[in-house]
Amino acid sequence: MSPKPMARPGGRSARVQASVHAAVRELEAERGREALTVPLVAARAGVTPSTIYRRWGDLQELLSDVAVERLRPDTEPADHGALRADLTAWAEQFLDEMSSTAGRAYIRDALLGDPDGGNAGQCSAYAAAQVDLVLDRARERGENGAGGEGGEADAPAREAVMDHVVAPIMYRILFRPEGLSTVYARELVARALDGLPD
Amino acid sequence: MSPKPMARPGGRSARVQASVHAAVRELEAERGREALTVPLVAARAGVTPSTIYRRWGDLQELLSDVAVERLRPDTEPADHGALRADLTAWAEQFLDEMSSTAGRAYIRDALLGDPDGGNAGQCSAYAAAQVDLVLDRARERGENGAGGEGGEADAPAREAVMDHVVAPIMYRILFRPEGLSTVYARELVARALDGLPD
Structure with missing residues (x-):
């Protein structure tokens, strides 16, 4: 996916990103990487699957974003x-x-x-x-x-x-x-x- | 996929590999990368889709093998x-x-x-x-x-x-x-x- 909406801190976009990222991390820990699907992540994050498809394109692009977050030095x-x-x-x-x-x-x-x-x-x-x-x-x-x-x-x-x-x-x-x-x-x-x- | 059968030159395994690789290259040139599917490749190569799944696991693993072949210095x-x-x-x-x-x-x-x-x-x-x-x-x-x-x-x-x-x-x-x-x-x-x- 190309242009991602800028996330205003505290804005809806930022909240969606945080809850979707958190859902990926939780589900990965609970069920393992292979079990992840967009509908599963959406349900856990409390958003619709189409919100995820619109923003990330597909599961692989979402996982890429989550991975980069985790690679950020703390x-x-x-x-x-x-x-x-x-x-x-x-x-x-x-x-x-x-x-x-x-x-x-x-x-x-x-x-x-x-x-x-x-x-x-x-x-x-x-x-x-x-x-x-x-x-x-x-x-x-x-x-x-x-x-x-x-x-x-x-x-x-x-x-x-x-x-x-x-x-x-x-x-x-x-x-x-x-x-x-x-x-x-x-x-x-x-x-x-x-x-x-x- | 883990253990790939050793390809005896001239054996069936080698012939399958050659025709499947050729099918990928041709279809990619004709229709573009996004159009590739296992059934399409199988039909062009004259093998069953299950031959491809058995040997390569999925499309991505097949494309990986084809890519390595192409990266071999000639x-x-x-x-x-x-x-x-x-x-x-x-x-x-x-x-x-x-x-x-x-x-x-x-x-x-x-x-x-x-x-x-x-x-x-x-x-x-x-x-x-x-x-x-x-x-x-x-x-x-x-x-x-x-x-x-x-x-x-x-x-x-x-x-x-x-x-x-x-x-x-x-x-x-x-x-x-x-x-x-x-x-x-x-x-x-x-x-x-x-x-x-x-």
């Missing part, structure tokens, strides 16, 4: 006082969450019911925003060498972290799920920070 | 006489093919109807095999510095190329389809070969 990356520690901890946690059984199911759902790519883009934007927070913090600490006494390498750009830390993790999750360990996350970060002082 | 990477040139040309072509409208549709299909991850793994194995060919060739030329006069860096391992050239391209295709240019492919290769002589 905390800021922890502050360990240094870029290397922050990025390592964040990458370890990202790998952990995304490669869990639940994480894999959400990534899959997010991609599948997403004809215009908006939900996939949102997943990527969540990761990029977390990486930005880590890098901004390093910059505020004066860690990136910009304007420093010279010699030190700059902190990596966000795009480099997306390409060389986030992308390899997500590629493995989707295409070759072996080798997804904490050590792997650390190695990716070490490589991305290559040239920076420890 | 030529070896070109030999330009040097690792840097070979890997750059291969990455440019890989990006080009995978990010085309057809390529994106096949990647999506391959991932979607793939409950056990076998088809996604096959896509990745195709890319890995191509990368291996390029790296083996460089090794045969003595390009990798191993046993050389010392000083030169080694050619990158296959896993490094998968993580830092293939993964970023596939991540962008699936999650953030901007920035997919020839220049991007070249930059990824240049970074992966960083430290090697030009």
Whole structure:
């Protein structure tokens, strides 16, 4: 489905979205994923099936929206006082969450019911925003060498972290799920920070 | 579907697979993707719908198998006489093919109807095999510095190329389809070969 109505907080649209999302989560927990149907979700949410079809198109698109909601990070990356520690901890946690059984199911759902790519883009934007927070913090600490006494390498750009830390993790999750360990996350970060002082 | 019967070349199983795959390709070209149904494909292939259900489970799993077939590289990477040139040309072509409208549709299909991850793994194995060919060739030329006069860096391992050239391209295709240019492919290769002589 293309244009989704903007949800005014507290408006009817927002209330419908919240109750339909909640119905999906409850029914999934109670009866399992395979049992979900649009009429079942509608009945639980107290809306008509046509409300769901109008707004989401079909079950797969609804599941994609619910998955993206669940992939939204609920905390800021922890502050360990240094870029290397922050990025390592964040990458370890990202790998952990995304490669869990639940994480894999959400990534899959997010991609599948997403004809215009908006939900996939949102997943990527969540990761990029977390990486930005880590890098901004390093910059505020004066860690990136910009304007420093010279010699030190700059902190990596966000795009480099997306390409060389986030992308390899997500590629493995989707295409070759072996080798997804904490050590792997650390190695990716070490490589991305290559040239920076420890 | 889990265990697919091994296809003996020339056996009935192989003939069924070939005619069903051909039916999907023809019908998709004639009527478009949305028009495909299992009964339609079965009629064109001259098999019963239950043959398709038994072997593939459902339409999405059949489309996943067809997509993987189409993603199989049909030529070896070109030999330009040097690792840097070979890997750059291969990455440019890989990006080009995978990010085309057809390529994106096949990647999506391959991932979607793939409950056990076998088809996604096959896509990745195709890319890995191509990368291996390029790296083996460089090794045969003595390009990798191993046993050389010392000083030169080694050619990158296959896993490094998968993580830092293939993964970023596939991540962008699936999650953030901007920035997919020839220049991007070249930059990824240049970074992966960083430290090697030009």
